[in-house]
Amino acid sequence: MSAAYEFVPYPFTARTYGASLPPLHDGRDPQRRPVVVVGGGPVGYCTALGLANHGVPVVVVEADDSVCFGSRAICISRRSLEIVERLGALPGFLAEGLPWTGGRSYYRDQEVLHFRMPQDAHQKLPPMVNLAQYSIEQFLLDACEKRSDLIEIRWQSRLVGIDSRDDGARLQVSTPEGDYAMDADWVVAADGGRSFVRDALGLKLQGTSYEGRYVIVDIQMESSRPTERLAYFDPDCNRGSTVLVHKQPGNVWRIDYQLQEGEDPDAAILPENVLPRVHSLLAMMGETAPWSPIWTGIYKANALTLNRYRHQRVLLAGDAAHLVPIFGVRGANSGIDDADNLAWKLAYVIQGKAGEGLLDSYSDERVYATHENLSYGTKSTEFMAPPSFAFDLMRRAVLSLAVAHPQLASLINPRQTSAITYLRSPLNAQDDGALFGAGPVAGAPLAECPVQLVAPSTSAEGPRMWAGHVTDVVQNRFTLLAFAPQPTLLQALQPQAEALLARGIPIVVLPVLDAAPAGAAAVVDAEGQLATLYGALPGAVYVLRPDGHVLGRWQGGLHAPADLAATVRHAIDKALA
Template identity: 50%
Template sequence: MSFTPPSSLPDHVPVLVAGGGPVGLTTAALLASYGIDVLVIEADEGYCTGSRAICMARRSLEILDWVGAGRPVLDKGLGWTAGRSYFRDREVLRFEMPHDPTQRFDPMVNIQQYYVEAYAHEAAQRQDERVQVAWGCKVGAIRQDAAGVDVTLATPQGERRVRADWLVACDGGRSTVREQLGLAFTGMQYEGRYVIVDIEQDSRRPTERLAWFDPPSNPGSTILMHRQPDNVWRIDYQIGEDEDADEAVKPENVLPRVQSHLDMIGETAPWKPLWISIYNAKCLTLERYRHGRVLFAGDAGHLVPIFGVRGLNSGLDDAGNLAWKLAWVMRGAAPDSLLDTFSEERVHATRQNIAYGAKSTEFMAPPSHGFALMREAALRLALDDEAVRPLINPRQSSPISYDGSALNGADALPEAGAACAPGMPAPELQLGRDGRTSHLSQAFGRGFVLLAVDCPMATQAMLAAACATVADGTQVPAPRLVAAQGPGGDDPRAWRIAPGNEGRYGRAGPAVFLVRPDGYVLGRWPAAQADEAVAALAGFHPQAA
């Protein structure tokens, strides 16, 4: 695809997104789906090179699917559910991530980041020409006031100034926006370094997460392998503290180590290197992701270790959380204080991701001799003791709960269980009706959703009327009613909950759940209190009054 920078840029845009990586492009596509015009500024002249972030979690696929980018990722990518870890040349762990046939997506899908960028870009281009991407343009000086942000841009045609009502910073770990605002990360950086190599080799190995600790091929190192599309393998290996980083990434030093590892695992097919880089783990975040009319998402706001694949996945979760809130504010359906909850919820998520990522990093790249001794002890014991093996589980990325969020509404149905409580990601449901199969998550990504489980038809009628009423006169998407029933239901208009899904929203009798546009439960009530669910819904559609 050709990336021609625009010959002219608008003087004013509702939203300017700094950074055209997967988080920036997805944010733009999501905002455009709400009818908001967006200008994306990207310093590079095209998509990234090298695999970079390759493991896409189920939650990320759902978010991408809200704008039509989920299916291309699924079609191109390689799904996986399991992984293996080895101590030297012996297997010490095989793990399975939670999954079942009723889910829409695998727990993880491997795909090179440049494909994700391409699919997110294509999704943005399909949004009624609401997204313009300026390639080869750099963000410079930034000045904001109470009404908007003035951004100076360096373009191929010279310097330009653009006025934006809102600026979303998705410009990565070396964010110019963060620097311009004089903001600094807090946290820590680990010393352990990994060389990252993409190679092309025809292999019949299954797609799974593979890890070797102190392998005979590279004694003292830790090696990770992931299969990717196009016969590409990603190999990460740890280098010693005494090795020079510039020397470590030279092909003459990288290729022998890769060959040694391939020989050890019996891969004899010809191969060639495609990309080499180096990485060290960071646990860093801004204290807030909202600064006036500037909002931070992805690596511009936080850096988390790659172990457990929480980097890009958390950035896409930022996009999913932010887009509907910014749309509600810009459409006048909510005060701009709603954006403070974006910052509060996503900082909370980052701190959880950092806590898990730090534990994984301390195992994958021990920060001291003491940690290294404890890791070796755990690995030695795991050879023969199954009870020890969970200690070396890599703790893959999973959706974060927003405990204590200011948006969490009433919990009038605690007996339904913690998995579907306010602040939790709404559990998936496979649904069937008239020979068709659908999933609850397909209703997310636009407006609010009222999920009526085993509710009487009169309650369903009242909720349907409320959805139509609260949307009247507003500039945000109408809420949607999803009526679902278990095996004992007799309403032909309701969706049938697939076997094995019945208990995901508890077994506390007829119930109503209010789900946010980003797929998080806001509140839950017994069917007899459905009017309270309607009142909570109306609070996000104030123009209806």
């Protein structure tokens, strides 16, 4: 092998951690833990941070001694960035990640699609950033370490046994320093696609596992090429198959290519077979700079899920609960959304604010979301790697005709991940959707829009106001957004909010006004942009969940104010029943 092809390390140095062993009594951790999270990847760390934000202590048991190695998740969506911001880890993602808004697809030597994801002046965050999973984990880990008052991470701690019961679970943990048992009220399984917890509970993923194999090659190369997703169908360097290319931070490039039918997967990842293929691809792309390989791996596409994500006191999330095809970058992003959905609900149950039934809604909503993700992911997978002669014939026809008939290009679109609307959530309240004409429906995440945010001040200078976005109002609480409310509406809403606060349910009433009020928190929508985007007439109310999804909405004057705060009681009391 020539010097140009000597493998080089990633431009990242992982910190390593020694084995963590708590004080033991008779081989057991004597302290029963409210929550144990199994697995310290993106999903496990996000779950721990979400619980800590609600004041719940959590222990994370992680089998390895550092963040992950190799090429795994590399694309983080806008929705995930919104979640990461609420968890306190966003700055690193934006400082290091490479934002992108679209991509190009080629059939042989012709461009057949140039797609762009939704991006306009309303948006606070880019639709996607490219960031390697080792950096994703490190930034989340850094945030966890800042919350050491509530988050304990036990490294080199491998789960080797679990006894799930109606009132909790007994866990058996093995470390280089010794083995021990620990008890937990709740267990979150975030231990990945080869989940020990899932297997130990006898749970089986259902769905489709595709036969095709894909090789991953990470290389280091300087290039001025913009950051965008590149797909090559039937290129000269990989005839009959597909190649994907993503630019990453640190001059790292991720290349995924499909193996030909009959190729030996073990032989396919040997350097003598991988590197000439990469060289041919780069030559086809017109990239002439020196490059060096970093890492190679192999995978296949899966479209699999459990039917339920709650089993007694064990909750499964991320790849432990579902395996989604990588096309459309739904894997890590769907797992981060799992964590966001789960954390506030589990915290409310632990703190006695809701009954265990609230956790069934976690399963209901996220299983629904997985089926939505699988629907799009399966379509993309079958286009990337046709599973039959008929599919292959269709793909060839679409690709060959797309240049002359641009309307066919939508069939090539990779359908990048987007936030899921829980249309059939058991938590959704009545929605006066027909009276709005615009805006997020019950179960939907918030639509973004710039606003001014106002916080009350005790100083003589008056309220403090700053530029922000509507997603900034999403905190660890329920929120009532009351658009241009009359004083009578606010007078009716505030006592109900106070009654919920007295029950321990955090909630705030925020009027949406065209100017800053005196001495009160508010959202200022001076130009009426937010009201137009949300289809809100004066007196309209949106009720938001702690994860930013809409619980319900009403236009003004059509319902008694009691119905508005009752939306929150519906979500909580239904679970207590």
